Amino acid sequence: MSKTRFRPFALATAALLMGCSLQPNFAPRANVALQSQSAANQKVFEQSAAFEPTYQNSFISKRQLIKTGQTVVKVSYANNDQVSQLSGLGMDIWMVTPRYVLGEVNEDVLARLRGSRLAFELISPEVGVTSRNEFDPKYHTYETMLADIHAVTAKFGNLASLHDIGDTWEKTQGKANHDIWAVHISGQGAAEAKPGILFIGNHHARELVTVEIPLQLIHLLLESYGKDPEITRLVDSRDIWIVPMLNPDGHKLAEQGGDQRKNTHELGRYDGVDLNRNYGFQWGGGGADTSPSGETYRGEKAFSEPETQAIRDFASSHKNLKMSMSYHSFSNLILWPWGYTKQRINAPKLVEIGNTLGKMTGYKPEQASDLYICSGVSDDFLFGSLNIPAYTTEMGSWGDGFDPPFSKVADFWNENRGAALYLIDQAGK
Numbered sequence: 001m002s003k004t005r006f007r008p009f010a011l012a013t014a015a016l017l018m019g020c021s022l023q024p025n026f027a028p029r030a031n032v033a034l035q036s037q038s039a040a041n042q043k044v045f046e047q048s049a050a051f052e053p054t055y056q057n058s059f060i061s062k063r064q065l066i067k068t069g070q071t072v073v074k075v076s077y078a079n080n081d082q083v084s085q086l087s088g089l090g091m092d093i094w095m096v097t098p099r100y101v102l103g104e105v106n107e108d109v110l111a112r113l114r115g116s117r118l119a120f121e122l123i124s125p126e127v128g129v130t131s132r133n134e135f136d137p138k139y140h141t142y143e144t145m146l147a148d149i150h151a152v153t154a155k156f157g158n159l160a161s162l163h164d165i166g167d168t169w170e171k172t173q174g175k176a177n178h179d180i181w182a183v184h185i186s187g188q189g190a191a192e193a194k195p196g197i198l199f200i201g202n203h204h205a206r207e208l209v210t211v212e213i214p215l216q217l218i219h220l221l222l223e224s225y226g227k228d229p230e231i232t233r234l235v236d237s238r239d240i241w242i243v244p245m246l247n248p249d250g251h252k253l254a255e256q257g258g259d260q261r262k263n264t265h266e267l268g269r270y271d272g273v274d275l276n277r278n279y280g281f282q283w284g285g286g287g288a289d290t291s292p293s294g295e296t297y298r299g300e301k302a303f304s305e306p307e308t309q310a311i312r313d314f315a316s317s318h319k320n321l322k323m324s325m326s327y328h329s330f331s332n333l334i335l336w337p338w339g340y341t342k343q344r345i346n347a348p349k350l351v352e353i354g355n356t357l358g359k360m361t362g363y364k365p366e367q368a369s370d371l372y373i374c375s376g377v378s379d380d381f382l383f384g385s386l387n388i389p390a391y392t393t394e395m396g397s398w399g400d401g402f403d404p405p406f407s408k409v410a411d412f413w414n415e416n417r418g419a420a421l422y423l424i425d426q427a428g429k
């Protein structure tokens with residue numbers, strides 16, 4: 001998408017502007033990871049003074065700074081409405097702590113932020129300069145993801161099959177040959193007659209771990225079948241659908257180190273629609289940008305994007321779906337509807353399961369709008385329109401960012417494996 005994203009920037013100059021020297025050996029990540037193992041610890045940590053120098057150092061010392069047009073900012077807030085306001089301004093919110101919001105803004109959003117009266121400070125050494133994301137080559141690309149799910153569904157052909165559930169935006173334009181793939185897993189008996197569950201990874205392209213966890217789940221279910229009695233029971237008694245990569249067009253940019261959240265729908269000066277603001281339940285409300293320049297751009301209309309259409313059509317036509325999970329990063333959270341309103345969801349069982357997911361993962365469980373208002377999100381659509389209980393997991397902490405080294409995937413999988421199996425079980429309860 002953006003043509004200027006990967007222009008190398010003089011790292012030394014950036015450091016000088018920051019008024020400090022870079023410390024390549026400074027390694028805050030391990031501390032952050034350790035401290036964020038439980039939601040309770042994370043909260044204490046975020047409130048501690050030590051947190052702020054940690055994230056600032058981690059931002060400038062661990063990463064290559066480049067001219068991207070994006071600027072990392074820290075915005076102080078007094079109440080939850082102001083956080084929603086920030087999302088509506090088009091700020092790319094990375095993390096909400098009890099006192100401030102951390103995230104990224106482009107030139108247009110920065111101008112809106114300046115006009116908003118909210119107090120903020122720059123974390124980027126200068127406007128328009130931010131870090132280049134790393135793409136650890138051990139992560140799956142679109143192609144290696146596809147090769148993997150081809151191979152594993154062929155190997156376990158009695159249990160699994162591979163389905164093309166739709167085209168990406170670039171494919172609809174003849175610009176690339178990317179499809180949205182779903183792996184179907186079910187053991188003995190007619191799958192459609194069993195309670196179903198849908199897992200979705202990678203609404204947001206740069207959230208690399210969110211492709212890996214669904215892939216791990218696919219392998220676990222298939223390779224443990226017939227060996228692990230509990231997994232065998234789940235595979236035999238449930239209809240399991242797993243979409244590891246919903247946003248392949250965007251992911252291709254992330255594979256080059258791009259800080260890409262949205263799809264790549266070409267819209268002029270700024271490209272891309274935020275797929276997780278484009279769903280058609282309460283689309284067009286708060287916490288979604290009306291301008292393509294925003295990182296939370298909602299699209300021209302509800303379901304304007306082929307990627308969200310694919311999920312809509314798939315979920316609408318599989319009437320046995322009883323549960324869903326969408327993986328995002330980062331923030332160590334378990335979220336559930338509603339996103340579009342602060343009104344409490346009237347679904348005690350859904351909340352109870354969400355709280356259990358919080359206990360199992362160590363992440364903080366809450367209704368999505370407790371964080372900030374966001375409309376047009378997948379969970380609201382799945383639950384609001386189709387009555388499918390829907391959860392979002394935000395994996396990782398600030399120290400992990402969107403691009404942790406691949407070795408961290410094992411930790412995330414440890415945190416999420418039990419929760420995924422629990423949710424598959426709950427689909428039938």
Ligand SMILES: [Zn+2]
Pocket residue numbers: 203204207327328329
């Ligand atoms: Zn996300």
